[in-house]
Each structure stands twice: as structure tokens, then as C-alpha cells.
Amino acid sequence: MKDRNTIRFSDSDRGIRAAISFLQKGGLVAFPTETVYGLGADARDERAVADIYRAKGRPAHNPVIVHVADATAGQRLIDLPEAGLKAAEVFWPGPLTLVAPVRENSGIAPICRAGAETLAVRVPEHRLAQALLKAFSGPLAAPSANRSGQVSPTHADHVMEELSGRIDGVLDGGPCAVGLESTILGFDADGTARLLRPGGVSLEDLERALGTVHSDTIIDDTAPSAPGQLSSHYAPGARVRLNADAPSLGEAWLGFGPDPDRVSAISINLSPSGNLEEAGANLFAALRQLDEWLGESGVIAVAPIPEIGLGCAINDRLSRAAAPRD
Numbered sequence: 046m047k048d049r050n051t052i053r054f055s056d057s058d059r060g061i062r063a064a065i066s067f068l069q070k071g072g073l074v075a076f077p078t079e080t081v082y083g084l085g086a087d088a089r090d091e092r093a094v095a096d097i098y099r100a101k102g103r104p105a106h107n108p109v110i111v112h113v114a115d116a117t118a119g120q121r122l123i124d125l126p127e128a129g130l131k132a133a134e135v136f137w138p139g140p141l142t143l144v145a146p147v148r149e150n151s152g153i154a155p156i157c158r159a160g161a162e163t164l165a166v167r168v169p170e171h172r173l174a175q176a177l178l179k180a181f182s183g184p185l186a187a188p189s190a191n192r193s194g195q196v197s198p199t200h201a202d203h204v205m206e207e208l209s210g211r212i213d214g215v216l217d218g219g220p221c222a223v224g225l226e227s228t229i230l231g232f233d234a235d236g237t238a239r240l241l242r243p244g245g246v247s248l249e250d251l252e253r254a255l256g257t258v259h260s261d262t263i264i265d266d267t268a269p270s271a272p273g274q275l276s277s278h279y280a281p282g283a284r285v286r287l288n289a290d291a292p293s294l295g296e297a298w299l300g301f302g303p304d305p306d307r308v309s310a311i312s313i314n315l316s317p318s319g320n321l322e323e324a325g326a327n328l329f330a331a332l333r334q335l336d337e338w339l340g341e342s343g344v345i346a347v348a349p350i351p352e353i354g355l356g357c358a359i360n361d362r363l364s365r366a367a368a369p370r371d
């Protein structure tokens with residue numbers, strides 16, 4: 046299905062106007078957010094959203110996140126419990142997605158929910174995402190702008206590598222500052238918040254703002270509550286060995302903090318100073334780069350990452366990259 050000329054739109058008023066002219070015609074335009082690049086289409090247009098699934102090769106049962114410019118617009122789409130309203134107030138705009146029952150008059154194409162009664166909504170903070178959403182003045186459905194099963198894109202080049210010829214364009218905003226996908230928060234029937242995917246907002250920050258957040262979410266491949274949880278979702282071609290002290294002979298090295306005495310020729314350090322924000326921002330580009338250097342037969346040994354703050358989301362993505370493949 047490589048039948049399109051994919052345009053790189055510049056970070057300018059002209060670029061935004063050109064991107065919008067495609068979106069208004071039901072086209073597909075990737076755009077930067079502070080987390081990762083999203084593949085956008087008019088969320089009210091069933092056919093345009095169906096095209097996202099085709100371009101990504103995304104299974105039809107996996108719902109997409111709808112992006113809007115501000116919390117007021119978000120609350121018009123979903124019915125948030127008390128904790129959700131608080132989360133929206135504290136963390137929007139930002140790297141947080143809220144999942145709640147869709148409102149009857151939302152106007153969102155049902156395909157975005159893939160059969161669920163709930164809808165996932167996010168208000169991104171990125172300057173270009175904000176400019177695009179305001180100028181479009183409507184909701185944009187946008188999963189990460191990668192082929193299904195691949196690592197999320199954190200540069201416009203990554204989007205081009207995977208989707209060139211399949212989409213109308215990408216608005217180039219340079220690298221994404223957070224580099225990990227948004228945290229996804231759902232709510233139990235009693236209104237208690239439940240972490241569905243760790244991401245750019247840490248559990249510690251959520252709990253400080255909201256009180257208890259259930260985070261015992263079980264990864265269940267047969268009935269995932271956020272299907273991004275399918276265990277081998279973020280899969281590079283190379284094999285990944287976690288919590289390594291040092292690379293064994295022939296292994297590539299993905300470091301965090303000071304490197305061990307002997308590292309391989311093929312090595313990248315996510316953050317030599319051991320900064321989790323820096324490591325998060327570098328993670329997906331590093332996995333892509335090591336994968337390109339190594340090919341399918343290689344092994345990437347990964348330094349231990351502390352399970353605190355953004356470290357939880359980093360470890361979550363790394364363990365999926367290390368999970369057995371089908």
C-alpha cells in the first residue's frame with residue numbers, strides 16, 4: 046500500500062497550514078508531541094481513522110488515543126470521575142492519557158474505541174501539537190506513528206523510515222523531549238485511578254496529586270486493558286538481555302550511568318550521569334540505532350535501570366523489547 050508521496054512539513058505557519066489541508070480532506074499526517082510522534086487523522090471521520098489502521102498494519106481491536114487542545118475539550122468527550130478531573134487539572138497539557146466512558150454526543154468516530162465503551166483522551170503540551178490542534182479546531186486520533194509492533198518514533202526521520210509512501214506527511218518538530226509514550230490512566234467503577242500503562246508522568250507524581258493509584262495491572266496477552274501491553278509490543282529485531290553488569294563477548298551495550306570497564310565497540314549510553322529523564326528521551330532512538338548496527342542476529346545487553354520515577358516506564362519498554370517473539 047505504498048501509494049502516496051509523503052511530504053515533510055516544516056515547523057512553520059505554512060507547514061501547519063499544509064498539514065491541515067490534508068487532515069481536512071481525511072488524510073494522514075504525523076505530528077510531534079512531547080512523548081513520541083503520533084499519526085494523526087480527523088477523529089470524527091471513520092474512514093480517515095480506518096486509514097490509520099491500514100497504514101500502521103494495526104490490529105482492528107486496538108483502540109486509539111484522541112488528542113485535543115485543552116482540558117475543556119477533553120471533558121466534552123469523556124465522563125471523568127473526581128480523580129480524573131483532578132488528573133486533568135494537574136497534568137494536562139502533558140504526557141498523560143485518560144480513559145473513561147465516552148459521552149453520547151462526543152462526535153468521535155466509534156472506530157477510535159475499537160468496540161470499547163471507553164475512550165482514551167490526551168492533551169499534548171508540545172508547541173507544534175498545540176498549534177496544529179488549535180488550527181485544526183477538532184479532535185485528532187493519533188496512535189504512535191510507527192508500523193504496528195515497532196518501537197515508537199521520537200524523530201521525524203523515524204516516521205519517514207517506517208511510513209513513507211503510506212501517509213500524506215509528517216510535521217517535523219525535531220526530537221521529542223520526553224521520548225516515552227504517555228502514561229495511561231483508567232478508573233475503576235468506584236472512581237479509583239488505575240495505571241494502564243506507565244509512561245511520561247511517573248506513578249509517584251500521580252499518587253502525589255491523586256492519592257491511591259492502583260498499579261498492579263496484570264499484563265495479560267489475551268485480554269489486555271491497554272493493548273499496548275501485549276508483552277512483545279516494542280520489539281527491535283535484535284535480542285535484548287536485561288540487567289546486565291557488562292556486555293559478554295559479541296554483545297552490544299546499552300548503558301545507564303558510568304560504563305563498565307570493558308564495553309563493546311557497539312555501544313550507546315542512555316545517560317552517563319544516570320539521569321532518568323535523559324535516558325527516557327534517548328531510549329527509542331538508541332534501540333533503533335543498535336538494531337540497525339546489529340541486525341536480526343545480534344544481542345543488546347542493557348545496564349540495570351532503577352525502578353523509580355521514569356525508570357518504571359523505561360523498564361516496562363525494555364522488558365517488552367526483551368519479551369519472546371511470536
Ligand code: TXA
Pocket residue numbers: 078080081082083084107108109110142144158161163164165167187188189190225226227228229241270271272273274
Ligand atoms: O504518548 C502517547 O500516548 C502517543 C502520542 C502520539 O500521544 N500515543 C500512543 O498511542 O502511544 P498508541 O496507540 O501507540 O498507544 C495507545 C495505547 C494502546 O496500547 C491502546 O491499546 C491504548 O492506548 N488505548 C487506547 N484506547 C483505549 C481504551 N479505550 N481503553 C484502554 N486502552 C486504550
Ligand code: MG
Pocket residue numbers: 188189197273
Ligand atoms: Mg504505539
